[in-house]
Amino acid sequence: MSLHPVDGSTSGNGLQLHYRRWSAPSPDPHLPPILLLHGLASAASIWNLVAPLLAEQGYHVIALDQRGHGESDKPETGYDFASIIFDDHIAMKTLDLERPILVGHSWGAAVALHYAAVHTENVTALVLVDGATNQLSLRPNWSRDQAIQALAPPRFAGMPRETFLSFYRRGPLAEQWTAELEESILQIVHLREDDTVAPRLDFEHHLQIIGAMWDQPLFDLYRQVRCPLKLIVAEQQPTNDTQATLVQIRRQGIEQIHALRPDIHIVWMPDTIHDIPFHRPAHLAQEILSP
Numbered sequence: 001m002s003l004h005p006v007d008g009s010t011s012g013n014g015l016q017l018h019y020r021r022w023s024a025p026s027p028d029p030h031l032p033p034i035l036l037l038h039g040l041a042s043a044a045s046i047w048n049l050v051a052p053l054l055a056e057q058g059y060h061v062i063a064l065d066q067r068g069h070g071e072s073d074k075p076e077t078g079y080d081f082a083s084i085i086f087d088d089h090i091a092m093k094t095l096d097l098e099r100p101i102l103v104g105h106s107w108g109a110a111v112a113l114h115y116a117a118v119h120t121e122n123v124t125a126l127v128l129v130d131g132a133t134n135q136l137s138l139r140p141n142w143s144r145d146q147a148i149q150a151l152a153p154p155r156f157a158g159m160p161r162e163t164f165l166s167f168y169r170r171g172p173l174a175e176q177w178t179a180e181l182e183e184s185i186l187q188i189v190h191l192r193e194d195d196t197v198a199p200r201l202d203f204e205h206h207l208q209i210i211g212a213m214w215d216q217p218l219f220d221l222y223r224q225v226r227c228p229l230k231l232i233v234a235e236q237q238p239t240n241d242t243q244a245t246l247v248q249i250r251r252q253g254i255e256q257i258h259a260l261r262p263d264i265h266i267v268w269m270p271d272t273i274h275d276i277p278f279h280r281p282a283h284l285a286q287e288i289l290s291p
Contacts (some may be wrong), residue, residue: 003052003066005020005052007025012175013089015067015072016073017065018065018071019046020063021060022062023140032053032099033059033098034062035062035100036050036064036105037112038065038105038108039105039106039110040200041069041153041206043188045063046188049183061098064120064226064247066111067079069076073202074202080208080212080236081212088115092122100121102123106129106131107131108129108131118224120224120226120227121226126227128230129284130233133257134253134255148211150211153201156199157198157199159196160196160197161195165185172273172279173278206217219256222260222261228265230266231267232267233268234272235268236260254266265291
C-alpha cells in the first residue's frame with residue numbers, strides 16, 4: 001500500500017506551522033496518533049520514508065515543521081525550549097492529537113523529551129532517535145560561547161544543488177538512493193531559481209537554538225518523564241580522534257541516562273548514520289511501534 005502525504009498548516013501562538021499528514025484508508029481508532037519531530041535545521045520531510053510505514057499499520061501520523069524550520073513561520077525570537085514546546089502543544093490541540101506517541105530525531109529528541117517532561121499526561125510513549133544523550137553545559141572545558149561557536153552551522157547558501165546532494169550520495173545513502181530520497185533531502189533546504197540551495201533555518205536562529213540546548217537541564221528532564229521511554233542510537237566506527245572522543249562522551253551520557261531511568265529501552269543500530277530516518281526507515285518504523 002502506498003500512502004501519499006497531505007500537507008497543511010495550523011495556527012497557534014501567533015504562528016503558522018506547516019505539517020504533513022499520513023493516514024491509512026481505514027485507520028484504527030484505538031491506536032494513539034504519532035507526532036514526528038525533526039532535528040535542528042531539518043524539516044518534516046526527513047520522515048517521508050518512515051511515516052508511510054507507520055500509517056500502513058493503522059496509525060494517524062503527523063510530521064511537524066517546527067518554528068523557523070521548513071515551511072513554517074520564522075519569527076526573530078522564540079527559539080528557546082519553552083516557546084518551541086508551547087508551539088507544538090498548540091499544534092497538537094489544533095490537530096486533535098490526543099496523547100500521541102511522540103518521536104523526536106536529534107534536536108527534535110531534546111524537544112520531545114522536554115515536552116514529555118512538562119506535559120506528563122499528554123504523551124503515550126516517547127521515542128528519542130539519536131538525540132538527547134548529552135547535556136552540553138556538562139561537557140568538560142566548554143563554555144556557552146565555545147559551544148555556540150563549535151556547533152555553528154556551515155554557511156552553504158548558494159551551493160549548487162548537485163554539490164549539496166553529493167555530500168549525501170558519497171556516504172552510505174548512495175546504496176539506497178532513489179528519486180524519493182533525493183526529493184526528501186531537497187525539501188529540507190530552499191531550492192532557489194538558479195538551482196542553488198540555501199538553509200531554511202536562519203543562521204542567527206540556529207545559534208539561538210544552540211544556546212537553548214546549552215541551557216536545557218537535559219538529565220533532570222529524564223527524571224520527570226512518566227511515559228515509557230525508548231532511545232535509539234546510531235553507531236558508526238570513529239575514523240579519527242575527534243570522532244572517538246564524541247562517541248565516548250555520548251556513551252557516558254547514555255550511561256548516566258540509564259542510571260537515572262533504568263526502565264529506558266535502549267536500541268543500538270550498528271553501521272548506521274545519524275540520519276536514521278533516511279538510512280534505516282523500515283528498522284526505525286519497527287522500533288517506533290515495538291514496546
